[in-house]
Amino acid sequence: MFSKACEYGIKAAIFIAVNSSENNRVSPKEISEEIDSPQAFTAKILQALVRNHVIKSVRGAHGGFEIAKDKIATTKLSEIVYAIDGDGIYKGCGLGLHTCNENHPCPVHDKFKVVREELREMLENTSLEQLALDIKAGVSFLKI
């Protein structure tokens, strides 16, 4: 469904949110250990999230990655996915047609629309805060 990069990005963002809520900056090393991902590759993904203003980075000693506390509640999964995988999940034809719309639909156009709409809604209505709270409460997990 999502690219590996996107999976890492989502998990990283959640881990950063958990830590930022406790005024704690984290490094790519900590992150990759905590979400079980390759460190250098994860660092690249973090760069993308910074460029897209999903998270903030602080360079130099005592630096690291963080999310502004008030941003944790307003940041939706959709923003993270968009920053890494783009809008291909919503936009674009399920069967790869160049042109696929109501007037010129691919064979699964209508049926796909329903599923994708559901996915879009889910991503747009799920905040980093909800996901981070579950991790803090120990009812969901970032690895294994």
Next chain:
Amino acid sequence: MFSKACEYGIKAAIFIAVNSSENNRVSPKEISEEIDSPQAFTAKILQALVRNHVIKSVRGAHGGFEIAKDKIATTKLSEIVYAIDGDGIYKGCGLGLHTCNENHPCPVHDKFKVVREELREMLENTSLEQLALDIKAGVSFLKI
């Protein structure tokens, strides 16, 4: 969502169904022209569909690919997807966790379940026949 191979496979199967309903065998060349896909690569995908008994191939002169007429109505999209992409779309964690279930869920486990269930149902309830009829009626399209 699906791999390129799977997109080609679905479109090829629909085109074969359309032709088989008119007692017409088709070649990889015709198929790839009609669905706008690379011919040799499409041929490989057709092999996979044959191995998985989704379609039938007839070798030699006057050969080609076909689907038994009575199979067109009973074949579901899910069988095609499974033959090419496997069951990764239903099974497997949305965030790539090795173990992800009710007792040890990833952060998006419950939310993802809903979307994937919807996708699964759609694929399992959509027959080749429905899709082929739309193509024949000219209300949906396999390319452009």
Next chain:
DNA sequence: TATAAATAGGATAAATTTATCCTAAATAAA
């Protein structure tokens, strides 16, 4: 039986995604 027409399938190449490594730039603190 020989020939032409088709699919099967192995080998290989190109493109993309995933992953690693190394150096540059920024920053806090000694």
Next chain:
DNA sequence: TTTATTTAGGATAAATTTATCCTATTTATA
């Protein structure tokens, strides 16, 4: 101001997916 620490980012490699090419095998028919 120097040093240690930390992210940024370019270059490169490995793995996977997508795509091509060539030959083997099968089959109808002349």
